[in-house]
Amino acid sequence: MSTEILMPALSPTMTEGKLAKWLKQVGDQVKSGDVLAEIETDKATMEVEAVDEGELLKILVPAGTDNVAVNAPIAILGRQGEMLEAPSARSAPAPQHAVATSAPTADIVPARPSAPVLQHEKEWGATSEMTVREALRDAMAAEMRRDPEVFLMGEEVAQYQGAYKISQGLLDEFGGKRVIDTPITEHGFTGMAVGAAMSGLKPIVEFMTFNFAMQAIDQIINSAAKTLYMSGGQMGCPIVFRGPNGAAARVAAQHSQCYASWYAHCPGLKVVAPYSAADAKGLLRAAIRDPNPVIFLENEILYGHKFAVPTDEDFILPIGKAKIERVGEEVTIIAFSLMVDVALKAADLLDQHGISAEVINLRTIRPLDIETIVASVKKTNRVVCVEEGWPFAGIGAEIAMQITEHAFDWLDAPPARVAGLDVPMPYAANLEKLALPQPSWVVDAVKKLF
Amino acid sequence: MVKRQPKPMASAAPSAKAKASAKGSTRAARTPASDAVMDRDELLQAYETMLLIRRFEEKAGQLYGMGLIGGFCHLYIGQEAVVTGMQHAIGAGDQVITSYRDHGHMLACGMDPRGVMAELTGRSGGYSHGKGGSMHMFSKEKGFYGGHGIVGAQVSLGTGLAFANHYRGNQHVCLTYFGEGASNQGQVFESFNLASLMKLPVVFIIENNRYGMGTSVERASASRDLSQNGAPWHIPGLQVDGMDVLAVKRAGMQAVAHCRAGNGPFLLEMMTYRYRGHSMSDPAKYRTREEVEKMRAEHDCIDLARRELETLGVDDEALKVIDTAIKTRIAEAADFAQASPEPAESELWTDILVEV
Numbered sequence: 001m002s003t004e005i006l007m008p009a010l011s012p013t014m015t016e017g018k019l020a021k022w023l024k025q026v027g028d029q030v031k032s033g034d035v036l037a038e039i040e041t042d043k044a045t046m047e048v049e050a051v052d053e054g055e056l057l058k059i060l061v062p063a064g065t066d067n068v069a070v071n072a073p074i075a076i077l078g079r080q081g082e083m084l085e086a087p088s089a090r091s092a093p094a095p096q097h098a099v100a101t102s103a104p105t106a107d108i109v110p111a112r113p114s115a116p117v118l119q120h121e122k123e124w125g126a127t128s129e130m131t132v133r134e135a136l137r138d139a140m141a142a143e144m145r146r147d148p149e150v151f152l153m154g155e156e157v158a159q160y161q162g163a164y165k166i167s168q169g170l171l172d173e174f175g176g177k178r179v180i181d182t183p184i185t186e187h188g189f190t191g192m193a194v195g196a197a198m199s200g201l202k203p204i205v206e207f208m209t210f211n212f213a214m215q216a217i218d219q220i221i222n223s224a225a226k227t228l229y230m231s232g233g234q235m236g237c238p239i240v241f242r243g244p245n246g247a248a249a250r251v252a253a254q255h256s257q258c259y260a261s262w263y264a265h266c267p268g269l270k271v272v273a274p275y276s277a278a279d280a281k282g283l284l285r286a287a288i289r290d291p292n293p294v295i296f297l298e299n300e301i302l303y304g305h306k307f308a309v310p311t312d313e314d315f316i317l318p319i320g321k322a323k324i325e326r327v328g329e330e331v332t333i334i335a336f337s338l339m340v341d342v343a344l345k346a347a348d349l350l351d352q353h354g355i356s357a358e359v360i361n362l363r364t365i366r367p368l369d370i371e372t373i374v375a376s377v378k379k380t381n382r383v384v385c386v387e388e389g390w391p392f393a394g395i396g397a398e399i400a401m402q403i404t405e406h407a408f409d410w411l412d413a414p415p416a417r418v419a420g421l422d423v424p425m426p427y428a429a430n431l432e433k434l435a436l437p438q439p440s441w442v443v444d445a446v447k448k449l450f
Numbered sequence: 451m452v453k454r455q456p457k458p459m460a461s462a463a464p465s466a467k468a469k470a471s472a473k474g475s476t477r478a479a480r481t482p483a484s485d486a487v488m489d490r491d492e493l494l495q496a497y498e499t500m501l502l503i504r505r506f507e508e509k510a511g512q513l514y515g516m517g518l519i520g521g522f523c524h525l526y527i528g529q530e531a532v533v534t535g536m537q538h539a540i541g542a543g544d545q546v547i548t549s550y551r552d553h554g555h556m557l558a559c560g561m562d563p564r565g566v567m568a569e570l571t572g573r574s575g576g577y578s579h580g581k582g583g584s585m586h587m588f589s590k591e592k593g594f595y596g597g598h599g600i601v602g603a604q605v606s607l608g609t610g611l612a613f614a615n616h617y618r619g620n621q622h623v624c625l626t627y628f629g630e631g632a633s634n635q636g637q638v639f640e641s642f643n644l645a646s647l648m649k650l651p652v653v654f655i656i657e658n659n660r661y662g663m664g665t666s667v668e669r670a671s672a673s674r675d676l677s678q679n680g681a682p683w684h685i686p687g688l689q690v691d692g693m694d695v696l697a698v699k700r701a702g703m704q705a706v707a708h709c710r711a712g713n714g715p716f717l718l719e720m721m722t723y724r725y726r727g728h729s730m731s732d733p734a735k736y737r738t739r740e741e742v743e744k745m746r747a748e749h750d751c752i753d754l755a756r757r758e759l760e761t762l763g764v765d766d767e768a769l770k771v772i773d774t775a776i777k778t779r780i781a782e783a784a785d786f787a788q789a790s791p792e793p794a795e796s797e798l799w800t801d802i803l804v805e806v
Binding site: 006008009010011012014032033035041043044045046047049051070071151177182183185187188189190191192193194195196197198199200201218219222223227228229230231232233234235236267268270290291292319 | 512515579589595606643746800806
């Protein structure tokens with residue numbers, strides 16, 4: 001039986017090419033792997049190798065022909081002396097393009113399924129005061145007691161008891177097998193933890209700061225966040241990446257960045273940013289139990305702050321649910337992490353000016369609790385987002401856009417944002433203070449809306 | 451047994467040899483002919499796997515040419531003995547992880563050629579339902595953990611799979627494959643350090659096919675003997691004729707035994723060669739046609755195995771039967787890959803997060 005040799009596609013973008021030269025002639029015997037011809041593509045000159053064996057019976061496209069379409073028959077291969085079938089009798093399969101060549105229009109893009117409506121927060125009863133630091137430690141200890149596949153690894157987490165003393169006492173309770181000091185090798189140990197999670201273990205990876213996680217961000221995004229999708233749902237990655245994020249005090253540009261918008265940008269990740277000790281405890285427990293990769297952004301300044309935390313040993317908070325920290329009527333202030341503190345102070349100041357502000361603590365940045373935000377904005381008709389990170393493509397920009405999409409008709413003023421200044425963090429005390437959002441900035445932003 | 455073959459490229463490295471690190475006790479990868487690592491039946495099986503991979507890849511190249519496979523497609527033709535020999539050195543429960551040149555690894559792990567080919571064509575019958583493509587397929591059932599597109603990333607991930615074995619206290623070993631090009635990535639050395647420090651059961655396998663895309667190993671690595679790249683971390687290393695499936699299995703058995711005994715990682719440098727370009731759009735102008743032809747003619751892994759089978763008394767007819775059966779399987783895979791429907795549009799929004 002004779003076989004048509006088709007003009008091959010030799011690059012992801014090639015649709016046609018020039019048949020530059022034939023290296024075999026009619027009557028030549030051809031073996032698999034022999035070079036038949038040279039083809040000039042949009043990128044390079046490529047050699048075409050034979051796949052089948054036989055005699056080159058006929059050349060259909062002479063050398064030097066331009067614009068030969070991919071999949072057009074260029075020659076016929078067969079057994080010696082074989083009668084030629086008419087090339088047209090066996091038409092080549094039409095090339096199929098998996099990727100649409102034109103931008104899909106809105107009506108053919110399948111709509112994203114809407115998120116399930118989240119339940120109201122449960123009442124947990126009696127509380128006691130504890131620091132965010134203790135709350136984080138207690139959350140890890142509780143989950144490690146509950147599940148032997150949970151372990152903690154990072155720099156100085158074991159013998160040193162944590163660079164910020166978050167893992168105080170964990171080595172004593174759980175031993176070196178489950179509380180693991182790593183060398184200073186973020187890229188390597190993050191990849192190792194992601195691999196362990198792919199096999200079903202549940203690592204908690206502590207970064208001494210999220211600034212150092214930039215060394216490892218490829219493993220977090222390309223490996224941890226995308227593999228479930230790339231594997232058609234087979235390969236989950238139950239892992240928590242946690243550590244302090246954002247500015248502390250006087251540690252300059254390389255140790256002060258907020259990564260909320262970087263991680264929140266990526267499908268496949270959940271991004272959590274607790275404010276209070278109760279947030280820290282309840283959300284970290286939920287993050288550890290979550291079967292997905294969770295970025296858990298803490299704040300160094302908050303580590304020593306005390307808050308009331310439910311004493312119920314089953315206390316846990318849902319990821320994806322914001323908390324209304326203060327009820328108000330005339331403006332909604334949205335914040336996360338340390339900026340909730342700034343927002344609450346601003347609300348007190350606004351109260352003195354006769355403006356009633358509602359403060360939403362996001363708790364989770366992705367998935368964003370847009371229902372709670374929209375419900376508040378529909379009541380107050382004004383909104384200010386507060387974040388410590390840079391304004392450009394920040395969380396405030398995203399929230400403002402979503403409010404515009406979902407509650408535009410309820411707005412009495414454009415959504416506003418307060419963010420860290422668009423500069424690398426300076427070291428000098430006066431300059432650092434000037435670069436970070438203050439309660440007065442929020443007050444000013446709110447006043448402009450009236 | 452197999453005759454001693456010259457090294458794939460005379461200039462590439464000295465003859466196969468063992469070089470132990472300070473702590474390791476390694477020996478020659480190629481041992482006298484009496485040391486049979488595969489009997490006739492096992493060698494036949496290995497021959498079949500290598501041929502399956504080759505015919506699969508040839509068909510994939512053909513389907514790519516017809517526009518049925520898109521994007522990047524990195525063929526494994528020439529390197530078949532490496533995964534085949536190593537697969538014969540491991541057992542159930544062991545893991546395999548590699549880069550984007552992964553079709554051969556999947557077939558050697560026992561994954562169904564139909565599911566692999568259908569992933570290449572981006573169809574719902576593919577291992578990732580068409581959402582991964584050539585570079586991203588997985589099968590927990592077969593111990594195959596991908597299929598990773600970032601050069602070197604799989605080395606840290608494989609170290610993590612070995613960490614999980616260690617944590618669970620089982621006896622499993624993770625085979626972690628990467629190219630000589632990836633061997634220069636920083637995280638590879640970070641992984642060597644971590645694996646040795648924690649004594650993790652991981653076999654690091656450098657598939658040295660001499661070119662990282664278009665850059666020869668001599669132009670990319672100051673190390674002249676990659677098998678010794680783990681020496682500073684006391685990881686024993688062997689350079690192995692990666693075109694000889696028996697030599698590969700023999701070295702693999704040594705490495706796997708070392709890991710199972712709790713001695714930590716082992717490094718194998720497989721001297722191999724890819725016949726095709728880096729990907730389908732690579733004209734491969736950085737090497738001569740003669741260089742490729744010489745490898746194909748003198749050191750082809752399938753030819754070597756066939757000659758060995760002939761000396762073991764396997765006749766032409768038996769090999770033809772295998773040949774025909776494989777052709778049928780590949781034709782079925784290609785048919786399946788074209789008949790399988792494209793993924794439903796609703797698949798766009800699934801598998802982003804595990805629903806809680």
